[in-house]
Amino acid sequence: METPTAEIIALGNELTIGRTVNSNATKISLELTKIGIDVIRHTTIRDLPEEIITTIREVFSRHPDIVVLTGGLGPTHDDIQIENLSRALDLELVDNDQAMSMITERYNKIGRDMPSMVKKMGKMPRGSIPLKNSAGTAPGVLLHHNGVLSISLPGVPREMMAILKEVAIPLLQDRFGSRDIIELGFEVYNVGETQIIPFTELVMKEFPEFNYKSHPKKIIREKTQLWLSLHIYTFGSENMERLEKACKLWKSKIDTLVDAKTTEIRSVFSGEFVPEE
């Protein structure tokens, strides 16, 4: 099977004015990448109906396998994701009984009266499947449309992650199977980015099927501790042997540079990986 592709749409003026870092797009990307889905694009837009509709139509017209939308799923005036998803796809916005029971259940659980405006969160495009939100009130929305599977998530990170990890990821694994991302990397000290270029090119020529990245990090000029983080990855655990070979070759070539100090090869995504700034 081909590697499934995904696009992420993040909504919110707080993102486009630079008030809030779009860590949601990163977290969603990481969870999708971990199960072998290739995230090809993030689009971040303002809370404007016309722009939301245009963007959703653009993204669907590129036919990724999956679209994940985040932000604007609650009861307030700027929570306009679902209404505009519905308009963008020309699907009627209808009361979803299953979503309404999730919302009612939530209010019963926290023991508060249910205000009338939360009914908005029970409305979804016709054909939607609501996704349980264990950390808040607004259910997520799953929709199949023209061969694209779309998943609508809230913007509040705690609620977004709850639906993503508890409901959306298992569902995507069921639908697309699970393919590991395999990746290895190491750090290099005391050499500049330009010095390793010939070695990277040599390894890339011998193992052209992988993705290679070099990231310059903090540079302490006084001690000339130039620091590079090198990283190589692909999808599918069947490629691990060759990936390891490639990474070892890369490291051994760089070790021939007199001043270079390299660290051990390791997997950066293993354990509880936290995305870097």
Add this chain to the structure above:
Amino acid sequence: METPTAEIIALGNELTIGRTVNSNATKISLELTKIGIDVIRHTTIRDLPEEIITTIREVFSRHPDIVVLTGGLGPTHDDIQIENLSRALDLELVDNDQAMSMITERYNKIGRDMPSMVKKMGKMPRGSIPLKNSAGTAPGVLLHHNGVLSISLPGVPREMMAILKEVAIPLLQDRFGSRDIIELGFEVYNVGETQIIPFTELVMKEFPEFNYKSHPKKIIREKTQLWLSLHIYTFGSENMERLEKACKLWKSKIDTLVDAKTTEIRSVFSGEFVPEE
């Protein structure tokens, strides 16, 4: 004058696989917002020539006043921004003498020999103006094309910020003038998002020209300390008096709720504002 608009394009597999948070897009947005430029979209893509070319053409075809590109500006194999900017706009890639002197000067300053591959960073689309990079080797690139002003920046945050703040922002202020973003906000404790909806709607109706955002924050259920951060903004300091009125009205209405505790009204962007996670 109309508020100038900007789009941001961020390049890098590290962003789309969720390895690195796209804080560059946030930082660029914040600096542009502060001088009154309306950032309307961020697009984040992988290091693939076809996707970079397609995206650049799409963004230019929407005719924002400004396009800022970040990532892929150095000497390595994945530094392919400039080459593909040139292809996307059908502009010949030529040696830029001014850029080459910046690069030579840099190598003289740090006292190292200049490897031949850095010459790549001296090549720019015909008609480009190089932008001095005080924190690294690769100069930024300024280009006017079909009424769009594009600014190419590196992805290494330190270098990106150096060119942005020292060269690009003053240049944009010269070109577009400077219009303040004016914004005010306050926090509310002990009330839920749904409870303030009628008041927000009331204020929005009286002051429809402003942008209103409410952000739910950490919720400590045991103590029912529901916490909302409320924020209102627009461009142009001439609107400050009305903005203050609107914000005071919003706060005074919420204060009528028995349990609500509100903080003083303040400007979140004042001083050394750091974008929130």
